[in-house]
Amino acid sequence: MRLNTRSISLEVKPSHEDKLVRLLVDLRGGRSVGREGEPGHYPDILARLPTCHFLSICMVESSDYDPLLVIEANFDGPEGPFWAQLQAVLGEALREALRCCKRPLDDTAELYDLVTAHRSRRDPAPFLERHVMRPKAFFHGNRGLPRERILAEKALAEAVEQRLHDGGGAWNGKSSEDVRLALRSQLMPRFEWLGQKPAARIPLGESLLDWAKLAAVLFLVLHLALVPGAILAALLGNTALGVLLALVAVPVWLFFTRYRRPAGDVGTSSSNTLLSLARTNAFKIIGALAVLFLLSWPVSASVNLVAKDMAWPEAWQASARQLAWGIVWLVAVLVPAALIWMRYLERHDSSQDGPVTDPVALRQMREMEDWIPQNHMVSVVSLRPQIPRRAMSYIGTPLIHLALRAAVRDGYLGSMRTIHCAQWAFVNNGSRLLFLSNYDLSWESYFDDFIEKAHEGVTAVWCGSVGFPPVTMIIEDGAAHGRAFKNWARHSMSPTRFWVSAYPTLTVDQIERNNRIANGLCAASLPPAAARQWADDL
Amino acid sequence: MTRTGAPILRNRTGKLKQWVMNRVRAALPGLFAAFRRLWPIAKIGSVHVVTLHDDVREVLLTDKAFKVPYAKKLVVLMEGHEAFIGMQDTDAYRSQLGRLESLARPEDMDWLADATEQRAEAIVAASGGRLEVVDTLFRTVTFDILEDYFGVTKPEIGDMRIWSTRMFEYQFLGSDESLYEEIEWMAPALLRHIEDIIEKRRASGDFSQKDLLGRALALQQQGEKGWDDLFIRTMLSALVIGGPPQPPMVLPQALEQLLRRPDALASAQKAAREPDEALTFGHIFEALRFDPISPILPREATCDCVIAQGTKRSHKVAKGDKVLAAIQSAMSDPRRIPSPGSFIPTRQPHEYLHFGLGLHECFGRHINRAMFPAICAPLLRRKNLRRAKRPAGKLAYEGFFPASLTVVFDKD
Amino acid sequence: MGGRPVSDKNLDGSSWKLAKSHAHEVQGMVVSGFSHLPISQTLLLQFKWPGTAHGGKWLQKLEKVAPVTPADGKQDSSVSLGITATGLRKMGVGEEILAGFSQPFREGMFQTDRMRRLNDRVGKDWSECVIKGGPLWSANTPFDHAGDGSGQLANLPRRDSIEVETELTVHAILIIHCKEAPEAAAWAQRTADVLKQCDVDVVRAKETTLGFDGEGMVREHYGFVDGLSQPIPWDEKAVHDAPPEPDPVNGIALGDVLLGHVDGHHEVTKGPLVERQGKGLADPDDKEGLDLLFNGTYLVVRELRQDVAGFWKSAKRIARSMGPDPKTGRPFGEDWVGERVIGRSMAGDVLRPGGVLKRKDPAVPDNDFLYFDDDRAGLGCPLGSHIRRGNPRDGLATKPSQTKSLLASSNRHRIIRRARKFGPYIEDRMVDDGVERGLMFGVINADIERQFEFVQQTWMMSPSFRTLFDETDPLLGPKSHFSMGAEPVRRRVTVHNHTRLAGGDYFFMPSLPAIEWLSRL
Known part of the structure; x- marks a missing residue:
């Protein structure tokens, strides 16, 4: 099943800003369980959104424009069932959130009225669907792995771990292949799928x-x-x-x-x-x-x-x-x-050397970050107006997307592999660039990765945005100006109010590792060298 | 184990007509798929057939504009009194439903499940490896258990199973002359019988809390408002008519669907053996998605209104028009139901509309939730469960009612 | 533990030196580990005067008794100074000036989000990597409510506590480096007496030492040779006789350890420009203005207590639990386990499959090694060992094409370590003698977030470092798993924490001109 990455962006009535924030905070506060204050872990939602990898609902704020309600969803398989599931879980909260949004001026206005009317029972999903955006570029770190498979392979890796632990020194003197075969036969009853050839990740x-x-x-x-x-x-x-x-x-x-x-x-x-x-x-x-x-x-x-x-x-x-x-x-x-x-x-170009990040917003961003090995960010920046710049953004971004899609098969952007699901979309009639990302480790390390390992690509994507650090020849400098780029990026961000991850303890690398372990165990036999390499991952 | 006496179902449908009915039933999924694609809200005369998941939900949730058409016939059955099944969203409705809901308790469900399973196990164990399920198992267990639970004992003359099945048919399905003739005497008979029971029970001073009648009488004794004999009688009668006839209709259909899908049957059996009653229920419910108790739920427009307003398929309905919410179609709509053609016993609750939705969501849903897996589990646990040789091993119908299905299994 | 050993006499001389124009402005500790001054006194100071004004007087007194020494040559003693954000505030540095300092410094090490990242405290409880009852000292920086009038912050569902206060409040740190202990103690006493006159109390004092062994190597309390790995700062202009290129393995930008120079992210940190003779901000074009941060840096101090007997007993237990070494048939020793935890042999050589890395110089363990080519799978030096987490070099690469960029990238998080130990060496490492001992761990870095905090959070304490799972640093982290590479499969054991935080915070190490300016406040 294909992983779909979608987002919805709706303008919020300034008068309803606080109400929407409260709504989202309640949504989070009322559901988060697990480690103290740990965001991203909402078992009830995850159980009822069985195809969802990552889901976020944020309010993007800036002094330059009215707030935006941004719903981001990454899920396996077709869209319609997903929105229906989301509606079943969060329907009334979504309706309330929609009530905080401006009435659209297009042909969805009538539907908006019906959904948001007092005591309305009309499903919000069809309205949301009308506003779903396909990203102009997206990136998946573990391409070709549906959620079900990620979780199944995680369970397998844990079982392997347990077996190895229980085995103690029993493995000494055996070959890697012996170990593999022993584990395979021990785990086969619980993981029947080990008998099947693993599905190709990218057919x-x-x-x-x-x-x-x-x-x-x-x-x-x-x-x-x-x-x-x-x-x-x-x-x-x-x-x-x-x-x-x-x-x-x-x-x-x-x-x-x-x-x-x-x-x-x-x-x-x-x-x-x-x-x-x-x-x-x-x-x-x-x-x-x-x-x-x-x-x-x-x-x-x-x-x-x-x-x-x-x-x-x-x-x-x-x-x-x-x-x-x-x-x-x-x-x-x-x-x-x-x-x-x-x-x-x-x-x-003008570059913003001293962007001011609202301290309250910054505080809230930091408060939500670093509870689990994954983090989330949402950023909206305005696009520069000139023709070649817009052309770069509108044509270049999809081109970069197609190139990444074709050339990157293993999740590595340059030498960084910490992105689960990221997307770029144009909002506000194409005047702004929305960036959403679900990544591993801290925001600091994520941006250090950008700066140190992928600054050319990052510069190419963002050079058309107002305030971006000075760029030379499309890909040079720009994001290589470490702190300037980080400050600029922070100032374009808003606190992630509500965020769900289907596998909050796994990094992209670990998912790949689990996948290698699983694929290795599926094989009926492996040559000694391959078996040794397989054993390195245990 | 079948009880002797008159056949419970009316044998009135001719062979040809039955054959046509069965073919139509089989063709429904394809038909609905075509409708969803080509004519999602079909208007045929003054009847509107709604087939998309979204629109079906809208119709069911908009109870103000689309009312249930049951009131007229109910009045006949209840000798002029209103029962919640046929009412609009009024204070009287909420009061009735509230009183009734206060009688049934969550902890009853464990008891119901246990009693049901024991009863079913006894029947299956005694069958000797060959069992006709519709009557012998499903109907017998349902009636026995629910009669106990409601506190409505069997009449001395007449058969409760026939009464309530017939009245159910009249209320929800047919209205031919001969049926009406039967109803004319059965409805009063049932009411008198219940009145009789109430009277006797009160006289006996047994206000035990184990059944609904006992609880109602206890409230009456305490002087709670609204618990007069008339109300108790009407409610019990509504429960008897609306409740027990349904499991013997749906469970054979579910079993038939499972028998058609060896993988699904195997996994249902595994769940029953576990025992994982939630998963067992999941299998039954999912099987029913392919052949629900009714492909449609009828509604009647109370005003001029619009379905799917704000969308391209926006559709006007005139006051008094009939609207058929095709729940079977809605439960197979790929726009909302993931892989509708696949048998997935772990689906989300919102993907099912078996119990309806909104104001008139089935009152018995919790009872059914407890009883379905309990009735089926003893049978499902049997090894090598399979159809008997045809024709007995094929689900036969009498009109809309499943009439017989025989299965065989290994003796332990 | 992290180039060039302190014991390497070259460090203080010719490994790298600042150009003359900068050397007399920068504190000596930035460029030198003072291996010729093995004894030091670490004094933690609290300013006791009321209010927040006229706070420079103590620095004038200090100038007379223990003047801070510049980096312009070897001296017979040395004094280093760091001031916390609360200290600067207390001295009367205006908020508009403080705003020019980095955020982590202004917020302090025990800001709630920071504690979570550093794994010192998650939620409401101190982690087991902190001594019981919480740290003893910090700058006690008040929680910054960000001037929130919207109530948004107050309404957050909060599960941690924002107000954390330590018993001792530290406003400054003074480190006196000497050759002999009595000299150091007497000097420290003299200094304390003088400071007392201007309401500055020494609230905590520790004699700290390098402690050379017979071979001229520094060993920390567990017995491992320490201080081996240091980065080599490079700058075309500001480093004296800079080679044409930075060191290929350990080279970093000078700006990563000294503010005001080009750093690893191609930036030059500009600090608040103040009037040389006044107390406020100068006109941004004022040529006479003083950039307060220029040639200064940030010093991270963490007082770590070491339970030596606990460490070795635990190592022994682990060794026993592993059964005999299948290769030799003999049981593993606790040294073997301890060496895996660190990633180096007791003598300081990095572990390699089947032994240790051969030395180029027989006197000193090598420090210009890499991991990818020789020990990718961690069969020698475990993937999650202390030194591999502390400085992964090129070891995070999974393909040959990535090694260069990953080495470069990991070097952008390097720190200069200035660690000295307190307390006596233990007599018998298996017997707890109840004596307090540990490490006064100091880190010099210009970007606390990108360097110290990154190393601590993303490498040391991350339960998801590389593809490891449910493991943290086996030396500093809480109880967790620890995997040691082996054939056919890795050995995984459970390690416990024996190194605990007893106090610490972020200090600003001002340049000498900045100290002079501060002294006039």
Whole structure:
């Protein structure tokens, strides 16, 4: 079953802010059990939301906009049943929360009235569903593991632990494979599924689809990027085009080399600069352009055939020439020009060096954090207005998503693997970026990871946001400014008022470990080396 | 073990008609699926068939606009007196229901379960490995136990099982002439019988708390308001008509569904042997999702109103129109029910509408919750439980009523 | 326990030095463990004067009797000073100036959320890593209600207690380093007498020592060679004769130990700029203004009591419970267990599969080792051992491609350790003599959250460190499991806590110019 990541964001009436906070605090206070004050652990909710991995209900506050009610849900399988379950558990609280929200101005207004009317018995789920957002990008650390399997493998790992403990020194002198086989036969009666081949975490079809989607979108974007050069090629002869190219490209590149470096004391000497990435991946880029050429050729030939009434051989030839020029223009002019535009914006950006985090909000955030090995955060930032920036956000974010989806199979972002479920979505009509994350360990360590291990990607995603630390060439600097980035991120956050985790004691790494243990035990036999490696996880 | 005497069910449906009825029953899931997709709120004449989960909930929860159509016939059965089953959400309704609810106690459920299981076990044990379940097991146990619980003893002349089953049929299902003729004498007979019991009980001075009648009389003695003989009589009569006829209808259907699904049957048997009564109940309830006691619950619009207002399928209903809330369809609606085609005995309570919803949610739900697993468990625990050879091993119907189903199992 | 050993005489000389322009401003303790000054007196001070004004006088007196020593060369004695947030407030440092200090410092170590993170107190009870009845001393920083007028905070369902007070309130720490004990004691007494005249009480005093063994190594009370691993700060300009690149294994940014320099996150911490001659904030463009934090740093102090007999008895019990070593057929000894807990041999060499890491220099255990290539699975040095938790180096990598970035990332959380022990060595480590002994554990770092607290919370006390489960640091943590890598499967034992917190807090170690400014308050 596929893990779905969704969120709902609704504007709250300022007059009802306190009421909503009280409602959410009560929701939490009335349910939290377990370790003192431990959030995230609500057995009644978890039992009744059997597919839910993480659920949060927050009120996002800022002095820049009216508060937002944000409901985040990560669950296995189809949506409709999930919302029905949520309604069954929290229905009346949800209705009360909706009463704190503004009446929508769109065609859901009538439904809103019916759901929130005095003594209404109308189900809130259908209204919520109308406002469900699909994230523009999301990330799952333990991709392909449904909640049921995570919990089953946890139970198995614990049983293994217990067996090993009970066994004492009995294992001495045995081989890893002996140990494995012994455990397997001892645990088989309780965990019958050990007899079955474990389901593929990411089925081949899904993998292929991931790559196909990425390839299709990339092709579309790049193919469009060839159009300016191709049109020029259709209008001008080679000589004229060459002269024009030289006249344009030389100043563009000159300008670019001057402009690309960080201004002032912004530089953080991060090693993965955009240009060095381009250099190290030069062969891949050339390969991609070759593929692009081959794929675009028939498209362009057909256009020539129809629009210019050419014969096939002529059309092939003409389009090859146009495409070649298109690529030359793309690489020699369009890309540097776009980067210059980006650099121009970056050099004129305002970055908020001293963002003020409301002390009361900060206190509440900290109070909710670090009770269990997992934590939750919600952040909303405003997007910068310029066209390339918005284009980056609206197109770049989904592209990054597709790339991550296709390329990251093992949960590692760079070398960090602490994210269970994270998502980015645009709220308030696309003017703001909502970020929700369920991660391991402390907020500090999470952001240190971002800063130390994944700052390029983080910078790319957030560089279009108001107040973000100064950025160079889309991915450089930015989040590498450790404290500035942390302060900015904290100030964009709001306290997580209500948050549920289905496996509050497990980190992403531990879930993977349990999965390796389980998969290893499912095998009827393992070669000695594999068995030793398997035993390392015990 | 079957008691001798007149057949309990009326044998009036012709073979062809019965065959058609059975086919329609079997075709319902497909039919509903098509309706949900193509015509979620179907209007046929002045009848509206509501099939989506959301809309069914809305209809059932909106009791003000969609009232239960039971009042008219109830008045006949109760000789002009109102009973809560047919009433709107009024003070009188709440008062009646409140008084009645105060009689049944949570701790009764343990006793009910124990007594039921003992009775069922005795019947199964005595069967010798071949058992007709509808009458011999389900009906016998239900009536015996509930009669005890209500405090309504068997009449000397006549058969309580026939009376209440017939009146149940009249109230909720049919209304043909011959049925009405029977009702005309049975309804007063039952009321007289109950009046008689009340009188005798009071005279005996036995106000023991073990049955509902005893508790009611004790309250009457204490001078509590509202516990006059008329009320006690009407309530007991409503309970006798509305309650015991139902388990012999649904439990055979549940068993039939289990017998069709070897995996589900095996897991139900495992749960019964554990014994995990919650899980056993889960199996029965889930089996019923595939063939509930009634595919629809009828309602009647009390005003001009709209179903699914605020959505694209917004649908107007005129005052007086009939609205059929298809609970069977709602319980299989993939938009709200996860994997509706799968047999999942651990589903969430909200996914089931067997007991209805809202104002008229079944009064007997707690009793059923206690009795269902207790009746079935002794049978389910038997090894190698399977159908008898056909035709006896096939669930046969008389009209809407399951008539017979014979199973066999290994003797211990 | 965490480069270069204190015992390595190079440390105080040539391992790293501050450039001249900074050395005379920075307190000596930042750059040196004073291995040539093995005896010290740690004095915890409380300011007793009423109100919060004119609080600089004591520093003027102190200047006469025990002047704080700069880092500009080896001296025959040394004095280091740290002041808590409550101390600064009491001295009359304005709130607008205090606001420029880091939040953990302002809130103190015993702020409720902080205690939870450090695992000192979760909910309403002190953890078993704290001495019975709670710590004896702290800065007693009042809980910051964040000026909440909304009532949102007050309405939170709270399950912890926000007001925690220790018996002793500490406003400052003074550490006097000497060569000989009598000299130190006399000096401490002299200083206490002088301070008493200006209403400063010494509320707690401890003689602390390095304590070299016969081989010139420092051993802590359990008997392990200590002080081996220290980071090597690097800065292109501010470090004297800086090599072109930081040390590949132990190099960190100078800004991580000294404020006002580029730190591991490419930032320079700016402090509150104050008027050199006045008491308030200066114009931000004032060239004469003094950045109070510049060349200062934060000192974390934790007084840890060690139950030596408890530790070794427990080690023996564990050793016995494990049965004989299948390789040798002989029983495991308690040393074997203790060494696994630490991750190093008693002599300080890091454990490796089948033994210890071979020394490059026969006199000193190596400290430029890594884990990934040689001991990824922890068959030598257990994955959850004290040194692997305290500084995982590249050991958190799971693939070769990650080693570089994970080493770099773990180095951004390094701290300089300045630990000295108090109390005598135990006669027989198996027999409890009832004498109080332990470690006055000091940490120098510029970003308390990213360094000390991170190490404590995310590595030491995290029950989810790496893929370990239900385990914390076997030396400092509460009773928990402890896994030791072995073939075919790891051995998992239960370890108990024998090292307990008796007091501590966060101190600001001002630069010498800042001390001068404070003394004029």
